[in-house]
Amino acid sequence: MLHSDQIILTNIEAINKIPAVAHILEIVCRTTGMGFSAVARVTSDTWTVCAVRDEINFGIAVGGELKLETTICNEIRQHKQAVIIDHVAEDPDFAHHHTPSMYGFQSYISVPIILKNGTFFGTLCAIDPKPAKLKNPTITGMFTMFADLIAFHLDALEELAKTERELKKEQEIAVLRDQFIAILGHDLRNPLNAISNSTQLLSRSNLDERTGRIIKIIRDSSFRMNGLIENMLDFASGRLGGGITLSRTADEDLERLLFQVIEELQAIWPLRDIKVNFSFDHPVHADGKRVAQLFSNLLANALNYSPSDSTVLITAFSSEKEFNLCVTNQGKQIPDAAMERLFQPFSRGEVEPSQKGLGLGLYIASEIANAHDGTLDVSSTPEQTCFTLNIPFTHDNFK
Structure with a gap:
């Protein structure tokens, strides 16, 4: 006082x-x-x-x-x-x-x-x-x-003055929250890695069918948790001022990385039909790990939000002018109200209980696109929803 x-x-x-x-x-x-x-x-x-x-x-x-x-x-x-x-x-x-x-x-x-x-x-x-x-x-x-x-x-x-005091307090709370998220995400990695490594070792053993299913559930859950932790860490990093960091490679083998992501997710959704149409005719100057992270978020969403008997189509090409990646699914049309905040943090739209998450995946994906001086757009109709990443190639991309 x-x-x-x-x-x-x-x-x-x-x-x-x-x-x-x-x-x-x-x-x-x-x-x-x-x-x-x-x-x-x-x-x-x-x-x-x-x-x-x-x-x-x-x-x-x-x-x-x-x-x-x-x-x-x-x-x-x-x-x-x-x-x-x-x-x-x-x-x-x-x-x-x-x-x-x-x-x-x-x-x-x-x-x-x-x-x-x-x-x-x-x-x-x-x-x-x-x-x-x-x-x-x-x-x-x-x-x-x-x-x-x-x-x-x-x-x-x-x-x-009152507004400034409240804003300062909110900013302090936000910093503490984001620091907590960053620390929590970092500390969760060690036990999660132990769980993931253990499931890999167990899966190589002679297991009965029931035990094999349990191991698969643990493995799939570990994969999902790892994605959540990655998104938490990226979100906290961006909020604390670091932003999405890139490590570009002049000729990134994106085709291999994209297929790797597909294989990982296909193992989780073994019965889903995923069709691929790739055409890489020009070197891509990008951070392959980040593009793979973005793609993993898009593909996981497509598999989550579309009927189990439908096909998810993935197209990607590179030319002298751009790199383009499109993930299309036949899920429900995204409502207009949800479209407005789709790339905002903690925005999940209407989801089923089994689809609940932090609502950070598309936000992180859009931040990765921005960091590449690219765009992440979405179009949605009653027939299909398509997320498109576009990274134009300019002189600045190769600095």
Whole structure:
């Protein structure tokens, strides 16, 4: 909790962040003919100048204080009404008031500054040793308008500060969350690798049919978990500022890598029909591991979201101008609402219980495409859905 002195300093800083205040005080003096005008912060304990224009050498600067009990502003704090005095000596209410005689003024005007929540902040005030004509709608209306304007700006500054505090807190939470994801993903790799290696060893043994099915379930689950961990780590890396990193090879053997991914997924979906049409006529300058990761996400989605008796078609070609990869399945049409957020993190659309995941696969895939200065697009009709990766070949690709 802030100390009262710190609160006052914060109030002074807030007033001086409002560019209009200096002009307001100048206009007040010019319009009324009075030599001193100020914005004062008035609390139950203190009267402090936040901004001032002093043409009569009253002698108090920003941050200066008056004893609260000696000010009329203390009374305004209690009743929250403006006080206007044209000529103290002729005013029945203030002719014998201690404040004018103590500070030597004859004209006085002070209007309360009330914040949106009803809190009394302070006053916009002016004084002068000479009488002035203040009790008229023009002057009082001007002061009221200026006081309201100052209150509006103070409320806006407070809302902005509140938003910035909340944003900072959210950012800190986001960083901690992403650090947790990164650490968790890294630490999960070791036991998962142990499980995967053990299933490979067991699968080479003479197993009965039931045990073989169990080993296959463990192996398939390990493969799926590995993909989830990879996506978690890439997501956390991107969020923490690292982004998707690439290690390009001038003549990447993408055909071999794509077939490797197909074999891995075909082992998990042995009954699915996967047709391939590849035509690699030009070297591809890319990160093969990343393209394979992208392809694995697309193909796994295609197999997950299409009927078991349908065919998944994969086409890929390279030319002097581009590398193009398309994965097509005959699943349900993707709804328009889901299409809008398909490549956003944690977006999974409508899925079956068996298809639940983190919703990071397509996001990571799109980030890999972006890192290659390429695009990942989707088209979906009632007949088929097609995800297409396109990496154009430019001079920058080979730097």
